[in-house]
Amino acid sequence: MTPHENRNRAWVSTRKGLFEFAVGTNAKNAWSTNRSDFLGEPVTATLHDVRDGSLYAALNLGHFGVKLHRRDAGSASWKEIAVPAYPPQPESANRQLPWKLGLIWTLAAGGADEPGVIWAGTTPGGLFRSRNRGETWELIRPLWDAPGREEWFGGGFDTPGIHSICVDPRDSRRVLVGISCGGVWVTRDGGDTWVLSAKGMRADYMPPEKAEEGAGQDPHRIAQCHAAPDTLWCQHHGGMWKSVNGGALWDEIKNVPVSNFGFAVASHPADADTAWFVPAVADQKRIPVDAALAVTRTRDGGKTFDVLRTGLPQAHCYDLVYRHGLEVANDGRTLIMGSTTGGLWGSSNAGDTWQTISTNMPPIYAVSF
Amino acid sequence: MYQAILTAAANETIFAIYFFVCCVLCKISKEFAIAKLIFTQQLTRFTDAPEVETTATVLRAGLEAAFDLNPLLRGYVLDEQGHLRKHVVIFVDGVRVRDHERVMLDVPLSSNSTVHILQALSGG
Numbered sequence: 001m002t003p004h005e006n007r008n009r010a011w012v013s014t015r016k017g018l019f020e021f022a023v024g025t026n027a028k029n030a031w032s033t034n035r036s037d038f039l040g041e042p043v044t045a046t047l048h049d050v051r052d053g054s055l056y057a058a059l060n061l062g063h064f065g066v067k068l069h070r071r072d073a074g075s076a077s078w079k080e081i082a083v084p085a086y087p088p089q090p091e092s093a094n095r096q097l098p099w100k101l102g103l104i105w106t107l108a109a110g111g112a113d114e115p116g117v118i119w120a121g122t123t124p125g126g127l128f129r130s131r132n133r134g135e136t137w138e139l140i141r142p143l144w145d146a147p148g149r150e151e152w153f154g155g156g157f158d159t160p161g162i163h164s165i166c167v168d169p170r171d172s173r174r175v176l177v178g179i180s181c182g183g184v185w186v187t188r189d190g191g192d193t194w195v196l197s198a199k200g201m202r203a204d205y206m207p208p209e210k211a212e213e214g215a216g217q218d219p220h221r222i223a224q225c226h227a228a229p230d231t232l233w234c235q236h237h238g239g240m241w242k243s244v245n246g247g248a249l250w251d252e253i254k255n256v257p258v259s260n261f262g263f264a265v266a267s268h269p270a271d272a273d274t275a276w277f278v279p280a281v282a283d284q285k286r287i288p289v290d291a292a293l294a295v296t297r298t299r300d301g302g303k304t305f306d307v308l309r310t311g312l313p314q315a316h317c318y319d320l321v322y323r324h325g326l327e328v329a330n331d332g333r334t335l336i337m338g339s340t341t342g343g344l345w346g347s348s349n350a351g352d353t354w355q356t357i358s359t360n361m362p363p364i365y366a367v368s369f
Numbered sequence: 370m371y372q373a374i375l376t377a378a379a380n381e382t383i384f385a386i387y388f389f390v391c392c393v394l395c396k397i398s399k400e401f402a403i404a405k406l407i408f409t410q411q412l413t414r415f416t417d418a419p420e421v422e423t424t425a426t427v428l429r430a431g432l433e434a435a436f437d438l439n440p441l442l443r444g445y446v447l448d449e450q451g452h453l454r455k456h457v458v459i460f461v462d463g464v465r466v467r468d469h470e471r472v473m474l475d476v477p478l479s480s481n482s483t484v485h486i487l488q489a490l491s492g493g
Contacts, residue, residue, distance in 0.1 A: 063456040063492035064415065064445040080416070080441065085449040100448045 007329035009034065010336045010369050011055070012344060013043040016362035018057050023334060023369075024346055024355060031346045031357045037078065038069075044365050045324065047107035051115055056134060058104035058120075066101050070134055084120050084128035084137040094150065097124055097159060106324065106366075108165035111172025119175070121162030125152055127177055129191065140191045143177075148196070151215040155180030155237065163323050166224040166232065168246075176232070176247050178222040183214040184234075184247050200250035204238045205283075220263045221323040226330075228272035235265040235277055235323075242302050244272075253302040258289050264326035264337075271332060273301040276351055278321040278337065287318045295326075295337070295351050311354030312345060319343040324366030338364030404482035406435055408442075411488055416441045428461060429474035431484060446486060456492025460485045 010031070012019045017039040024031040037043075038059060047056040053073025060066050069078040086099035093099065102123035110117025110129075120128040120137065127140040143149075152160035157180075164178030173190040176197070183198035198214035206216050218237035225231040234241040239260040240253040253260070259279035268274035277296045280286050288294065293312040296305040313319070319339030326337045335347040337354075342361035345354040404425060408418035417439045425431035436443040448454055453471040460466070461476050461484050470476055478484065 061415070061445075063454070063488040064412070065448065065454055067415070067444070083444065089450055098450070100450060100452075 007331055007334050007369050009048075010327075010329075010346075010367060011046045011048060012336075012338055012361065012364055013046045013057070013324075013366040013368075014338075014342075014362035014364050015042050016040055018043040018046055019361070021336075021346075021357065023329070023336075024357075025348055029348075031355065042365075045104050045107045046366060046368050047109060047118070048368055049109045049118070051109060051112060052133075054133065056107050056118065058107060060103055066104055068104065068134055081134040082130075082136055084122055084126065084130075084139070086126060087139060100124070101126075102159060103157065103161065105161045105163045106165055108167060111167055111169065114172050117172070119165045119167070121165050121177060123154075123157050123161035124159030125149065125161060125179065125182060127162050127165070127191075142192055143185060143187075143194045146185070146194055146196075148215050149182070151213075152179060152182035153216075155218045164219065164222040166222060166229070168224075168229045169226055170229060174229075174246075176222065176224070178219040178234070180220065180237075181216060181218040183217040184219055184222065184250075186247050197247040198250065199248070200243075200252070201234075201236060201241055202238060202252070221265050223265045223267035223275065225267045225272045226269040231267070231272040233265045233267050233275040235262050237261075237283065240265075240277060240302075242275075253298075256296065257305050257307050258294050258296055262321070263323045264321045266326045266328040266335070268328065268332045269330050271299070274299045274332070274350075275302070276326060276328065276335065277305075278326055280320055286320050288320075291315065291317050293317045293319055293343075295335075295354075297351050306351075308351040308354070310352065311347075311356065313343070317343075322365060324368075325364055327367045327369055329369045334369070336367045336369070338367045340364065403480070404431055404478040404484060406431055406484045406486065408435070408446075408486045409488055412442070412445055416445060418442060418445075423478075426478055427474075428459070428466065428470075428476040428478060428484065431478055432474065432486075456489045458487050458489040460487070 010021045018037045020034040021031050042060045044060050045058040055071040057069045066083050068081050068083045070081050071078045089099035106121040108119040116133045118130045127143050128137045130137045160182050162177050162179050166176040168174035174188050176186045185194045186197040187194050196214040198217045201217040203211050203216050220235045223233045230246040232243040241250040243250045261282045262279045264278045266276045292314040295308040298305045319341050321339050328335050333350045338344045340363045344357040344361050346357050347354045403422050406421040412418035421435040423431045423434040
């Protein structure tokens with residue numbers, strides 16, 4: 001079982017609905033919209049569970065809270081299912097951080113050997129697991145109760161949030177999560193115990209004496225190589241990092257072209273040396289360098305990078321690609337990328353050239369295959 | 370004279386019965402005081418939110434009566450801590466539920482109260 005087995009369709013989660021696309025297979029075969037759902041509503045994350053073909057869509061309604069819907073394989077309609085819910089907040093807990101679901105930031109399928117298991121990363125920092133396709137959820141208390149969680153803080157949102165969940169294809173009990181801001185945490189026993197695993201990362205936005213503390217790190221996005229799961233790529237707030245040992249140690253990727261600031265990263269599913277990033281100027285100027293959109297790609301493990309621009313706007317472009325705005329299909333060649341200003345591009349040749357799918361989508365939160 | 374006494378006694382009995390019936394009716398009417406809950410029709414985009422009549426005498430109990438009819442509705446109005454959602458507003462007889470009342474939902478409902486559950490402009 002490989003991730004994203006179905007590369008014929010892609011889903012785009014936006015500020016104003018969920019859009020399904022038929023994937024273009026070459027430069028002449030344009031991507032086209034198949035259907036739209038939840039029009040007008042913010043869709044923060046979508047998961048295509050290749051194990052059973054079901055789709056999950058997380059909504060964040062402006063007035064009425066976070067909702068979760070599932071569309072089963074072969075069905076045309078969605079069913080509203082349970083959302084992850086935080087347990088009753090004890091009086092002794094920090095009242096500044098309400099135990100209330102703020103956002104489903106990411107959804108991930110469990111391993112091939114645990115059908116029905118779905119993980120959800122949320123704000124204000126809770127990791128949830130469902131064992132029954134989203135009918136009920138449990139907060140992973142050992143991580144929520146981990147010593148030092150009070151050191152986590154908001155990055156992008158007012159409260160901490162889990163945006164990356166990597167389930168090891170070799171062993172479903174090994175799960176790595178990325179938190180903005182709370183560093184990287186790893187469990188090897190299905191969530192019973194957790195270890196902070198951000199050694200090597202550096203947070204230049206912290207006081208010098210705290211810059212290397214793991215729980216203060218802001219990994220914007222972490223992507224795992226499916227064929228070599230110990231290889232992890234991270235676009236961090238302060239640069240780009242890579243681990244070849246499952247997160248035990250992170251090495252900074254230096255001397256990168258264009259910029260080392262950005263949000264998104266995608267890992268080739270089979271080639272551990274290949275990954276894509278989408279650079280922006282800097283924290284304080286979140287636009288493409290020289291207002292020209294570029295994707296950077298390494299094919300030698302981060303030693304060198306190609307700068308890919310063909311087909312991407314190269315003048316007066318102010319598109320920013322968020323954490324979940326870049327994804328690669330299981331063929332390692334089909335890419336989709338969406339921006340906060342509604343730009344959407346696809347590539348059928350690993351990013352060498354890009355097709356403009358749309359320039360007027362709603363703000364794009366996430367893309368997936 | 371006996372007839373006058375009997376008539377007076379009968380009148381007192383009738384009055385006593387009348388008084389008793391009035392008391393019972395008054396008690397019944399209190400027990401069955403009807404408050405009406407009206408949900409914003411914006412909710413019908415997502416789930417059923419019919420108008421609900423309830424004998425509840427406190428706001429939270431009134432809402433529970435509506436949730437009994439449609440359990441999905443709870444998550445649209447309250448968060449998982451049982452508090453009124455940040456961007457939902459409730460008026461009871463024209464008075465906005467505010468501050469700690471949004472947590473406790475202990476606002477009394479009286480006979481013929483009208484409760485409006487609306488979306489706050491703050492949420493969008």
